Amino acid sequence: MNIFVIILIPAALVLLGWSTLKSREKTKQSLKVAKGMFLNVGGEIFGLLLLVALFFTLVPQGAIESLLGGANIFLSSLxxxxxxxxxxxxxxxxxxxAADLIKQGAHIVVAAGFITTLTMVGxxxxxxxxxxFGKKYTLVRNVFSFIFAILVALGMMVML
Known part of the structure; x- marks a missing residue:
């Protein structure tokens, strides 16, 4: 456990207690809503984590290391x-x-490019x-987002 977990769990419990003291009925209703939301997305989260685990099981470590952690960092970043x-x-x-990819041999610059494009390029x-938004805007936005994502990855390379 890291420091954030050690701080956040007790803080959440204290705030839950405070909420219960303030309004028991609203807190109970909020917990029911939260439970429903968790059950709705819980299966999807579990499925995604299973797919990630399956990926790391089926793809040999050498493949990840050679493709995403090779000597040519620019090409690996692409x-x-x-x-x-x-x-x-x-x-x-x-x-x-991304953290698991790094553990399997991918370069941190590659992980930066991966996360940045995952977030910015659709x-x-x-x-x-x-x-x-229209074809032209979408194309221009995605091309520039990809270019800036590569620049972010290369910036990570310079900083490290």
Whole structure:
């Protein structure tokens, strides 16, 4: 456990107690809503974590290390950025995935490119964006986002 967990759990319990003292009925209702929300997304979260575990089971460590941790950091960063471009993952799954990629031999610069493109570039959501914002805007936004994501990754390389 890290310091944030050690601080946040007692803080949440204290605030829950305070909320209960203030209004027992509202707290009970809020906990029911929170339970329902957790049960709705719990299956999806579990499924995503299973897919990540399956990925690391099926893909040999050498493949990750050679593709995302090779001597050519720029090329490896492009690979990581391209992977991040086509995936749709919630950040609470993507960040541990990036940490595991680093543990498996990927360079930290690659992880930075992966996370940045995952956040900024929406290849999978391209059709929806075109529908709402138009083709030209969507294309320009995604191209510039990809370029800036690569610049962020390269900036990480310079800083490290």
């Amino acid at each position: 690979y990581g950025a391209m992977i991040g471009t086509v995936l749709i993952l919630p950040k609470f799954v993507a960040l541990p995935l 290849f999978a959501t391209f059709p929806i964006e075109i529908e709402h």
